[in-house]
Amino acid sequence: xxxxxxxxxxxxxxxxxxxxxxxxxxxxxxxxxxxxxxxxxxxxxxxxxxxxxxxxxxxxxxxxxxxxxxxxxxxxxxxxxxxxxxxxxxxxxxxxxxxxxxxxxxxxxxxxxxxxxxxxxxxxxxxxxxxxxxxxxxxxxxxxxxxxxxxxxxxxxxxxxxxxxxxxxxxxxxxxxxxxxxxxxxxxxxxxxxxxxxxxxxxxxxxxxxxxxxxxxxxxxxxxxxxxxxxxxxxxxxxxxxxxxxxxxxxxxxxxxxxxxxxxxxxxxxxxxxxxxxxxxxxxxxxxxxxxxxxxxxxxxxxxxxxxxxxxxxxx
Numbered sequence: 001x002x003x004x005x006x007x008x009x010x011x012x013x014x015x016x017x018x019x020x021x022x023x024x025x026x027x028x029x030x031x032x033x034x035x036x037x038x039x040x041x042x043x044x045x046x047x048x049x050x051x052x053x054x055x056x057x058x059x060x061x062x063x064x065x066x067x068x069x070x071x072x073x074x075x076x077x078x079x080x081x082x083x084x085x086x087x088x089x090x091x092x093x094x095x096x097x098x099x100x101x102x103x104x105x106x107x108x109x110x111x112x113x114x115x116x117x118x119x120x121x122x123x124x125x126x127x128x129x130x131x132x133x134x135x136x137x138x139x140x141x142x143x144x145x146x147x148x149x150x151x152x153x154x155x156x157x158x159x160x161x162x163x164x165x166x167x168x169x170x171x172x173x174x175x176x177x178x179x180x181x182x183x184x185x186x187x188x189x190x191x192x193x194x195x196x197x198x199x200x201x202x203x204x205x206x207x208x209x210x211x212x213x214x215x216x217x218x219x220x221x222x223x224x225x226x227x228x229x230x231x232x233x234x235x236x237x238x239x240x241x242x243x244x245x246x247x248x249x250x251x252x253x254x255x256x257x258x259x260x261x262x263x264x265x266x267x268x269x270x271x272x273x274x275x276x277x278x279x280x281x282x283x284x285x286x287x288x289x290x291x292x293x294x295x296x297x298x299x300x301x302x303x304x305x306x307x308x309x310x311x312x313x314x315x316x
Contacts, residue, residue: 087288091288094251103292104292105290105309106309115256117171118167127165131147138230143207154186156211165185169181182235185226187225187254189261194213195213197213208299220267224258224272225274259311262309269312272308273291273308275305292305292306
């Protein structure tokens with residue numbers, strides 16, 4: 001029985017939490033039906049416990065997948081990073097040594113290069129594509145929402161700061177006009193009152209984030225919130241053999257995005273970068289990038305990592 005369950009586990013591991021939950025409920029209902037029919041009434045308590053464990057296991061597994069799934073970055077992506085970049089110094093190589101990574105601090109030493117497949121959203125059509133990826137990447141999670149819902153929120157944030165979103169295009173098409181976004185990063189400059197409402201009172205989660213909490217151009221920035229990084233799950237599905245090798249490219253794009261956001265606020269030489277995620281696979285990545293775990297608590301009750309950022313563009 002347990003060998004069969006292990007095989008089932010391998011089959012369901014890459015499916016959505018909804019499918020996994022359906023299997024769990026089916027097992028639970030089947031077990032309940034057997035009990036009501038009296039099929040196992042002759043067995044002792046020990047055997048009954050052993051038979052109910054699979055259903056409980058699948059229920060817990062489904063719940064864990066539902067709570068943990070974010071951004072469509074898989075464990076293999078993180079293993080690729082942690083296998084090749086074991087120290088912050090090695091990790092800095094992803095960024096062409098343009099960032100000095102310390103414990104709890106980042107120093108931006110020089111301008112990061114804007115890659116040819118980067119694109120800032122220029123229209124509502126661009127934001128529709130971003131919102132489509134956003135909705136697909138978070139389907140079946142506590143941050144799920146329809147494409148229309150994501151678009152309404154994302155448009156409001158984009159209008160507040162056009163550089164709050166950065167896209168990476170699939171540049172493998174014959175015609176540049178056919179290149180579509182396959183990844184985006186979403187970084188929010190928080191104002192003082194935005195920081196207060198998001199972190200100190202925790203009155204709203206990510207889905208209810210108020211764009212008015214963002215700092216406008218010329219306003220002081222309390223900190224940068226690494227709000228979302230997500231890739232198109234449909235695009236990556238056909239490229240499993242090489243998808244994990246894309247994570248360094250995504251991370252470089254995020255670093256470039258952070259620097260560009262700071263350029264939007266020229267008086268902001270120093271700031272704090274906030275990143276929230278409770279998945280264990282993100283913990284090691286956060287440590288390599290200089291982040292420290294904080295005591296901050298958000299509405300979504302996720303672990304919040306912080307790192308100070310010095311945009312000095314200096315080597316001393």
